[in-house]
Amino acid sequence: MQASTVQPRIGVYVCHCGLNIAGVVDVVAVRESASSLDGVVIARDNKYTCSEVGQKTIADDIREFGLDRVVIASCSPRLHEKTFRALLEKCGMNPFLLEMANIREQCSWVHSGDSEAATEKAKALVRSAVARARLLTPLLRSEGRVVPKVMVVGGGVAGISAALYLGNMGIKTYLVERQPSIGGHMAMLDKTFPTLDCSLCILSPKMVEVAENENIEVLSYSEVEKVEGQVGDFRVQVRRKARYVDEDKCVGCGDCAAKCPVRVPDEFNRSMGERKAIYIPFPQAIPPAYVIDAEHCRYLTQGKCRVCEKVCERGAVVFDQTDRVETIEVGAIVVATGFQPYDASKKPQYGYGRYPNVITSLDFERIICADGPTHGKLKRPGDQATPKRIAFIQCVGSRDEHRLDGAGAYCSRVCCMITAKQAFMIKEKYPDSEVYVYYTDMRTAGKGFEEFYQRGRGEGIVFVRGKPGEVREEEDGSLRITSEDLDSGCILDLSFDMVVLAVGLAPPEGLVELAQRLNLSRSADGFLLEGHPKLRPFETSIDGIFLAGCVQFPKDIPDSVAQAGGAAAAAAATCSRQKIEMDPLGPVIDEDLCIGCRLCEMLCPYGAIKVEKTDRGYKARSIEVACKGCGVCGASCSARAITMKHYSNDQIVAQTKALLEVS
Amino acid sequence: MADLAVEGRAVGERQEGFEPQVVGFLCNWCSYAGADLAGTSRLAYPTNLRVIRVMCSGRVDPEIMTEPFLHGADAVMVLGCHPGDCHYLSGNYQAEQRVRTVWMVLDHLGIDRGRLYLDWVSAAEGARFADMVSEFVERVKALGPAGGGPASKEGLSRDEFTFRAEVSRRVVAGERFRWLVGRNKALSEEGNVYGEKVSPEKAGALMQSVIADECVRAAIEVLAGEAPVSVRDIASRLGISAQIVLEQAAYLKRRGIIELYDVLGRSPRYVLAGARA
Numbered sequence: 001m002q003a004s005t006v007q008p009r010i011g012v013y014v015c016h017c018g019l020n021i022a023g024v025v026d027v028v029a030v031r032e033s034a035s036s037l038d039g040v041v042i043a044r045d046n047k048y049t050c051s052e053v054g055q056k057t058i059a060d061d062i063r064e065f066g067l068d069r070v071v072i073a074s075c076s077p078r079l080h081e082k083t084f085r086a087l088l089e090k091c092g093m094n095p096f097l098l099e100m101a102n103i104r105e106q107c108s109w110v111h112s113g114d115s116e117a118a119t120e121k122a123k124a125l126v127r128s129a130v131a132r133a134r135l136l137t138p139l140l141r142s143e144g145r146v147v148p149k150v151m152v153v154g155g156g157v158a159g160i161s162a163a164l165y166l167g168n169m170g171i172k173t174y175l176v177e178r179q180p181s182i183g184g185h186m187a188m189l190d191k192t193f194p195t196l197d198c199s200l201c202i203l204s205p206k207m208v209e210v211a212e213n214e215n216i217e218v219l220s221y222s223e224v225e226k227v228e229g230q231v232g233d234f235r236v237q238v239r240r241k242a243r244y245v246d247e248d249k250c251v252g253c254g255d256c257a258a259k260c261p262v263r264v265p266d267e268f269n270r271s272m273g274e275r276k277a278i279y280i281p282f283p284q285a286i287p288p289a290y291v292i293d294a295e296h297c298r299y300l301t302q303g304k305c306r307v308c309e310k311v312c313e314r315g316a317v318v319f320d321q322t323d324r325v326e327t328i329e330v331g332a333i334v335v336a337t338g339f340q341p342y343d344a345s346k347k348p349q350y351g352y353g354r355y356p357n358v359i360t361s362l363d364f365e366r367i368i369c370a371d372g373p374t375h376g377k378l379k380r381p382g383d384q385a386t387p388k389r390i391a392f393i394q395c396v397g398s399r400d401e402h403r404l405d406g407a408g409a410y411c412s413r414v415c416c417m418i419t420a421k422q423a424f425m426i427k428e429k430y431p432d433s434e435v436y437v438y439y440t441d442m443r444t445a446g447k448g449f450e451e452f453y454q455r456g457r458g459e460g461i462v463f464v465r466g467k468p469g470e471v472r473e474e475e476d477g478s479l480r481i482t483s484e485d486l487d488s489g490c491i492l493d494l495s496f497d498m499v500v501l502a503v504g505l506a507p508p509e510g511l512v513e514l515a516q517r518l519n520l521s522r523s524a525d526g527f528l529l530e531g532h533p534k535l536r537p538f539e540t541s542i543d544g545i546f547l548a549g550c551v552q553f554p555k556d557i558p559d560s561v562a563q564a565g566g567a568a569a570a571a572a573a574t575c576s577r578q579k580i581e582m583d584p585l586g587p588v589i590d591e592d593l594c595i596g597c598r599l600c601e602m603l604c605p606y607g608a609i610k611v612e613k614t615d616r617g618y619k620a621r622s623i624e625v626a627c628k629g630c631g632v633c634g635a636s637c638s639a640r641a642i643t644m645k646h647y648s649n650d651q652i653v654a655q656t657k658a659l660l661e662v663s
Numbered sequence: 664m665a666d667l668a669v670e671g672r673a674v675g676e677r678q679e680g681f682e683p684q685v686v687g688f689l690c691n692w693c694s695y696a697g698a699d700l701a702g703t704s705r706l707a708y709p710t711n712l713r714v715i716r717v718m719c720s721g722r723v724d725p726e727i728m729t730e731p732f733l734h735g736a737d738a739v740m741v742l743g744c745h746p747g748d749c750h751y752l753s754g755n756y757q758a759e760q761r762v763r764t765v766w767m768v769l770d771h772l773g774i775d776r777g778r779l780y781l782d783w784v785s786a787a788e789g790a791r792f793a794d795m796v797s798e799f800v801e802r803v804k805a806l807g808p809a810g811g812g813p814a815s816k817e818g819l820s821r822d823e824f825t826f827r828a829e830v831s832r833r834v835v836a837g838e839r840f841r842w843l844v845g846r847n848k849a850l851s852e853e854g855n856v857y858g859e860k861v862s863p864e865k866a867g868a869l870m871q872s873v874i875a876d877e878c879v880r881a882a883i884e885v886l887a888g889e890a891p892v893s894v895r896d897i898a899s900r901l902g903i904s905a906q907i908v909l910e911q912a913a914y915l916k917r918r919g920i921i922e923l924y925d926v927l928g929r930s931p932r933y934v935l936a937g938a939r940a
């Protein structure tokens with residue numbers, strides 16, 4: 001890893017980035033200071049270095065001046081390092097002979113108030129980049145294989161759509177869903193805005209298509225436990241929870257459930273109905289198989305019963321099933337684990353969980369659904385009476401700038417339309433009812449959304465601008481809301497039979513752990529962070545892992561499906577590659593210095609460095625394919641026998657010195 | 664050598680016109696991305712910080728943490744991903760172990776540990792990053808310039824500060840020190856080669872004694888590298904007993920690191936081995 005002793009020939013390019021950099025930093029001064037640095041044979045400033053003209057200038061210079069190092073002072077290397085490395089390669093240079101100085105994100109954009117200091121800082125950053133460039137060495141990328149298969153995690157409408165796009169392209173796809181059936185929240189909805197299609201009527205055919213697609217394997221009742229490897233070659237450990245029912249034998253006749261003695265609140269109906277301990281979540285479930293709820297099954301908890309096993313003619317009940325962990329190899333992963341509704345009981349002022357007639361928007365979907373606990377009759381949970389006066393309260397758990405009670409500061413985007421839909425459905429079924437909506441702002445951006453909302457207004461729904469402070473229950477079970485109407489300035493004191501809380505969409509349960517397993521970042525709102533807020537909306541910071549649906553941020557069904565299409569296309573593109581080139585950032589071990597102490601072996605997070613017996617005693621060896629290039633070994637080695645490729649101590653010290661030089 | 668610590672001035676008297684030089688080591692995946700986000704969101708912070716990008720905070724060798732002090736830095740920041748979020752699983756835990764032990768070295772040498780800062784910044788925390796830098800720069804201003812004599816918290820002259828920084832760099836480059844840093848956590852969690860768990864207090868005491876020895880050895884090396892010195896010269900320079908210096912000098916001599924230069928009067932003088940040529 002010795003840098004060549006020949007004097008390097010460095011080209012420095014200082015970018016104006018239009019006025020983004022040049023508006024603050026004196027780029028000419030930076031260029032001038034760079035041109036006097038050791039080893040610099042040409043320094044230029046360009047309007048847009050990344051443009052075709054900018055790139056051509058560099059290519060020409062490489063040829064004309066015989067450059068062997070290129071330093072670009074511009075935006076963050078996280079944005080354009082790839083672009084410029086590719087340029088170097090095109091010019092026949094080793095791509096690792098590039099160094100960038102971040103004078104935009106970490107200079108002009110944050111120091112716009114002090115041009116002089118910003119210019120000095122930019123000079124220092126360029127000095128440091130040149131110092132590092134002098135010591136760069138050419139590196140060869142290693143090659144990794146590509147497993148042409150994809151795993152989709154989460155089987156809501158986003159995951160289902162992604163799996164179908166992939167399966168139809170002929171790509172083997174595993175759809176991992178933690179519930180006993182795929183379907184997600186869309187399966188629980190009655191109708192969908194703005195067209196009021198019946199939700200399951202449009203979702204169920206897609207679910208059947210998933211089951212029938214020979215390229216798709218549904219792993220229901222399963223969760224991702226561990227992920228290893230990298231783009232093209234992930235190894236995922238999936239825990240397949242014991243279902244106690246053989247999926248292949250069960251035909252879904254339901255004889256078992258008819259005889260099962262245990263009744264449990266039915267979570268699919270938001271606990272407003274009951275199911276048995278052996279159950280199918282909903283009739284259209286995929287896979288269409290029953291499942292035993294081990295927490296409530298009498299046999300599994302008390303050791304006596306097995307009635308279902310006796311009545312099942314097909315012998316599908318298997319009590320000796322246990323959890324299994326399967327390792328699945330895939331080349332790309334799509335994460336589509338959706339959302340969970342905000343837990344309204346965290347806002348005690350609205351009485352959810354205390355007052356039976358305060359429900360959430362998701363509860364409402366079940367109540368109004370023909371397949372739901374009231375068979376589609378609007379009945380309030382407290383006494384099964386049909387409510388006449390209904391109030392909706394918007395933004396429960398959303399748009400809370402103080403983020404109290406676990407609420408989000410963000411707008412959940414869909415709740416206004418959900419309420420518009422639900423209020424409209426009430427008016428449609430029960431024209432005499434009186435419907436009030438307490439809102440902050442009505443947000444109805446979307447194709448056909450505003451028109452739909454205006455239709456609702458025409459039906460006589462009353463919109464009150466203001467967020468009620470509390471809901472009080474009266475003795476007769478009715479609910480009182482006192483609130484200011486911000487539009488008229490009057491205090492409204494009204495009584496209702498039922499209150500619906502339009503709850504926000506929160507990150508799904510278990511997302512923190514899943515993100516850690518996948519090594520993904522979350523944004524401040526708790527959802528998964530996309531690769532770039534504008535240009536890489538379904539990518540992540542990890543190559544080969546993509547996002548679809550609400551797990552990235554709350555969105556409606558069409559947007560979830562659209563993002564799923566994008567994620568599927570990107571995953572398919574990964575799978576179509578012959579091989580993956582990996583950056584060679586691993587350790588180089590000097591065996592003369594290594595004392596075989598095993599510190600590196602003990603600290604490497606990936607088992608990528610091993611101490612082996614050699615003729616000269618115990619020596620560390622790097623296992624290149626497993627190494628991710630973190631540098632932990634190099635920074636720990638007790639004998640300082642390890643040099644990290646591309647991030648050597650020498651390089652870092654040279655950068656440090658150059659940064660601190662007084663110019 | 665704890666008595667090396669000189670009484671400095673009280674913190675807080677801000678120095679007019681003192682603009683600290685701060686070097687930051689930021690991991691590519693979280694903290695550097697967070698710093699970029701501060702830029703994208705146009706959040707201003709002081710120009711004092713200059714960043715070096717590394718793949719992971721776990722790449723930041725203790726030597727790299729101390730090196731900037733030799734070249735005029737007033738403070739060093741090491742920023743990584745939040746615990747549990749490191750792109751490489753556990754690099755930030757290593758960074759934390761290292762910073763904690765380097766702090767012990769700095770304490771021992773009378774350099775304020777506030778000049779070495781460790782924190783976590785996620786890719787989404789642009790605003791937090793900007794605030795963090797602003798606050799840290801203020802705190803360094805209160806510490807005063809590194810080696811700023813009476814104007815600094817430590818009260819060390821420029822030369823004395825550089826000397827001590829060099830001693831610290833050598834200590835953290837030493838084999839015994841590095842082995843202990845790497846094993847520190849495991850020692851208390853998994854136990855030593857005999858499977859005996861070491862309490863964190865005991866591990867700390869062990870580290871402390873290693874640091875004490877290594878600081879004296881490193882100081883002897885630095886001084887013997889400058890000119891022939893006697894044990895008494897060294898002892899008076901370091902302000903510690905000649906007995907301690909003698910012990911460590913004997914050790915260095917046995918290991919062939921220093922050698923006898925001449926005998927002046929009755930005191931033998933030493934130089935770095937091979938330096939006589």
Ligand SMILES: Cc1cc2nc3c(=O)[nH]c(=O)nc-3n(C[C@H](O)[C@H](O)[C@H](O)COP(=O)(O)OP(=O)(O)OC[C@H]3O[C@@H](n4cnc5c(N)ncnc54)[C@H](O)[C@@H]3O)c2cc1C
Pocket residue numbers: 153154155156157158159176177178179182183184185186189191192193194222223224336337338339340341361362365414418421508509510514548549550551555556557558560
């Ligand atoms: C009350 C209500 C009404 C709505 N009405 C409409 C409407 O009318 N029109 C419209 O367009 N949108 C509507 N929406 C929004 C719509 O529900 C979402 O856009 C859509 O469900 C998002 O799909 P998804 O696949 O991203 O998430 P989800 O539907 O939440 O699916 C995620 C799936 O991932 C699974 N999962 C979660 N974590 C894991 C894990 N760790 N491992 C494996 N699997 C996991 C879950 O079990 C679930 O099956 C409504 C939402 C609500 C709350």
Ligand code: SF4
Pocket residue numbers: 585586587603604605606607608609622623626627628629630631632633634
């Ligand atoms: S660089 Fe990281 S992954 Fe590679 S061998 Fe060293 S510790 Fe292991």
Ligand code: SF4
Pocket residue numbers: 589593594595596597598599600601611619620636637638639640641642
């Ligand atoms: S830590 Fe260094 S000396 Fe110890 S085995 Fe690894 S490479 Fe060799």
Ligand code: FES
Pocket residue numbers: 690691692693694718719720721742743744748749750751752753754755
């Ligand atoms: S990658 Fe950020 S601390 Fe390891």
